Amino acid sequence: MPNPVHPETRVGHIHLKVADLDRAIAFYAGVLGFEVQQKFGTQAAFLSAGGYHHHIGLNTWESRGGTQPPPGHTGLYHTAFLYPDRASLGDALRRIVSAGITLDGAADHGVSEAIYLRDPDGNGVELYRDRAQADWPRDADGSLTMGNAPLDLQALLDEAA
Structure with a gap:
């Protein structure tokens, strides 16, 4: 059995592919209260709690206008x-x-x-x-x-x- 991961290891941030950047920002910033730290035009935004560089990355690089994955498929739970x-x-x-x-x-x-x-x-x-x-x-x-x-x-x- 391999050695376990160090007990102080943490998940640092997530990046989500979204269909509409402004709509995603409205949810994560407007509803949940995360702060936008930086935007890259209309393609990506980075949000955080407490001024960290980012906890959440939102981008439309491969997903602008995309649809939700259908039930029964793999992906983010x-x-x-x-x-x-x-x-x-x-x-x-x-x-x-x-x-x-x-x-x-x-x-x-x-x-x-x-x-x-x-x-x-x-x-x-x-x-x-x-x-x-x-x-x-x-x-x-x-x-x-x-x-x-x-x-x-x-x-x-x-x-x-």
């Missing part, structure tokens, strides 16, 4: 954006509700709370917050026991206030 706390996740939910975007689902996984939706190009998006590891559910032998319980969205919205 979803991106996942980790929020620092429950109030921040609640604020993200508030933005989504205000924009009239339909959720695909929401779940309490025991280790995290997550909201699932689609961006304008049909890419899956997960917005979540982790619980402290000390609060993760474990069985009698100490093994992690994740679940898929319903998430109380109203309580999450109340937390944002």
Whole structure:
């Protein structure tokens, strides 16, 4: 068996092929609140949280005017954006509700709370917050026991206030 990846390795950023750059920016910046760091004309944009060079790259280099992949094909399942706390996740939910975007689902996984939706190009998006590891559910032998319980969205919205 090969050596495992270093435990401090992180996923740095994502690049998404989109059909309409302005529409994608409206979602990732206008709804989710990421900041545009740089645009390359009408072909690409780079967005981030906190002024980082980019967490999200959006481009139309191979996809301008393209269509969503059909169900049953390979591709991106979803991106996942980790929020620092429950109030921040609640604020993200508030933005989504205000924009009239339909959720695909929401779940309490025991280790995290997550909201699932689609961006304008049909890419899956997960917005979540982790619980402290000390609060993760474990069985009698100490093994992690994740679940898929319903998430109380109203309580999450109340937390944002």
